[in-house]
Amino acid sequence: MIRLEHVSRTFREKNLEVHALQDVSLQVQEGEIYGIVGFSGAGKSTLIRLVNRLETPDTGTVRVDGEELSGLKGKALSILRRKIGMVFQQFNLLEGKTVYHNIAIPLRMEGRSKAEIERRVSEVLDFVELGEKKNAYVSQLSGGQKQRVGIARALATKPKILLCDEATSALDPQTTESILKLLKRVNQEMGITIMLITHQMQVIQMICDRVAVMENGKIVEEGNVLDVFGQPQAEVTRRFVRTVINDQVPETFYDTIRSENRHYRLEQLKFIGDTVNEPVIASLCRREGLDVNIVGANISPMQGSMMSVFILQLIGDSEQINAAEAYIDKSGAIRKRLIIDWENRTVTETA
Template identity: 50%
Template sequence: MIEFKSATKVYHSGGKEVRALDGIDLRVEQGEICGVIGFSGAGKSTLIRTVNRLERLSSGKVIVDGQDLMALSPKDVREVKRKIGMVFQHFNLLNSKTVFANVAMPLILAKQSKAEIQKRVTELLSFVGLEDKANQYPDQLSGGQKQRVGIARALATQPSILLCDEATSALDPQTTGSILKLLKKINREYNITILMITHEMSVIREVCDRVAVIEGGKIIESGSVFDVFSSPQTETAANFVSSVLNDSIPESVLELVQKENAPGRIYKIRFVGASSGQPLLSQVAKRFDLDVNVLFGNITELQGTPFGHLIVELIGSESEINRALLVMNGENVTVKEVAPHAS
């Protein structure tokens, strides 16, 4: 478990005060995968680095497995850090060392026996699918293979927490997918709590249980992935969600529709769960004196629940459109006007 309580980090530069973290309150439960997303400079890297004391808070608390890192002695902090693994964006491997030696490094520093190191490293390389790369060097590996080495190294000391600092940002989409599957496997099989930071909402959707949105050193929104994706409460969260769900009508389509003179209006319809499979628009078109023009749409799955958007043009009299809206809003869908038809 990781908990931030009023976590604040202040830097002083050129006589000015910069608040990288400004009173962060966030809790990550044991066995959970939590993602923190934000734009560059939002404070997410500083936040994750306070968990393993690469950064020290100016005030507030970081509690790891019930222990307040700010109150521990240097010796006790080192003990806690042994249970925290970290995966870096650019791998941080030693190019002069073999894959085996890179993974073994934390165990060597912990003064494990050669037999224990041999056994543990062999197990980990098999787990990440690199058992045939033990004697190769990082320069001989692809980016995805390098990150698998980094993950194996982070797991060497059997941590209870894994920190991922933009772990997929340097990888292509296909490789990113394979690394995220590996992280989910680690979480499931080892019950390791994972805290990851990213600027990619697709990563959050794929792997996380919960998400927190950070902006200006503050958590501006947090919740389950489903709740934040299906109903973002802030403009920043909505922009991140739109970058993945692609739920906005293309401007070219909107311009074409608005050139028409029919008395239509454009609406975004959000479907959740069972409502995603209902022939709602067909029923509305039959029941009311309306033409329904589907302009854009998609459907996806969030944490096992179907979720989708349709953007439609309802063409007809204002009274018929209003009657149709009353019916649709009672069918476990959300209807929001996108733009009125140009007259």
């Protein structure tokens, strides 16, 4: 539905060159929620602006619905833009006008009759659960309500694609969650494909099907959300995943475990979705005769499923622990052995 191939974009200001996008390729399928995450300056906004032709690439191609955008002008360009709604971090609403007025703007631009506009505004306002605010001034609304209006305005012309540029970044966590739920409904109930960019990993975790991670104008990693969260490859991805899933050894660990004078190994186990059907931890004790100490645990909901991370101290002799590792690896859990650096109080993961 959206396809970027080898797209680059460089900005030149005086003698300075900024490579905002470097050889970026990606594909967004119809009906999915595709998230792009990256720190500030990574090139996310530039990328999303290519999709509705607010920005053009220096090299490479951008296609929406199979149509290459570079040649579009006049009528063809307005047809493209009608397919695409956009939601912004700062809402971009006319604060001094009513909710109704704001949502009616794109419909007026399409030349709709007054009756049609009335009907459609009511429809989308009901959808975003703000029906009673129709005649309120935008300036009287909370941030979350303003973003609902922003979404309603984007939906007014029945787009096939919704682009969201940091749509929840100006909102508190609770409001963020309600806006994300609304976007999920937009996707599921209206069948609208969503491409969103964010610097918040919990946004990806809550609603995205697939994710691309951007750094310095490049996509460094891409895939299904469960896969990327379960086995992040790039360092920047690990940092992002750590902001929502704590897979670290707790600080107190270094003080408590020293007193343990029996032989042990430390392992990190990840269980993603329903890929593991056995009671792994119980079996370690029963089958391998080990003592298992749960040092850390974190369970996160993701994509209607679950991802859990356990830090286990396997206590037993080397042979028992070797057998236990083999059993874990066979179970489908993702295992990493953790090596402790006592001096610096850090651990490193080994395969």
